[in-house]
Amino acid sequence: EPEVTQTPSHQVTQMGQEVILRCVPISNHLYFYWYRQILGQKVEFLVSFYNNEISEKSEIFDDQFSVERPDGSNFTLKIRSTKLEDSAMYFCASTYYEQYFGPGTRLTVT
């Protein structure tokens, strides 16, 4: 069964550093998303991407965040200058009719 994959599974970085989280969505899906889950809190929507552009973003998704689909398969989330409060599990999802989630990348900012 096709699945969404994410790399790395765990990323540790220092405050102020740039990180790129990578996702490979399911190949025939049209919409792509990033969500995050801070430890002990609910899952929050960050951004959706369709037809090679952002279709919707949340208040969390400020100028420090960007997304890109650099080729036909990868979908990336970049955080330019990480803060301690960016520590969270980041989930990628893709959809044709319903959203399928990847296993997540745990980002730890020290």
Add this chain to the structure above:
Amino acid sequence: AQSVTQLDSHVSVSEGTPVLLRCNYSSSYSPSLFWYVQHPNKGLQLLLKYTSAATLVKGINGFEAEFKKSETSFHLTKPSAHMSDAAEYFCVVSNSQGGKLIFGQGTELSVKP
């Protein structure tokens, strides 16, 4: 604006007894509703979805949910709990295909032997 409220942060049942996880939603549109499950250190797995067809929705692993518009509820049930059902369950709403998902706070289900 859309939202979901999961009425219990933690539910504990004995193995073999029924499970009820409660969810109320708020939506200006005819919503799509979902239940996702998250096992420890795992990703989010879709259990079932409601998209304006049958109001009683059957999902994987014996779970089902009933959409009640008059009560704005979408409670998740299972007749007999299994130890492997212990996990975090999220009620989720969306207003359109391709639209963002809005998650509830989650309900942690514990299953006692």
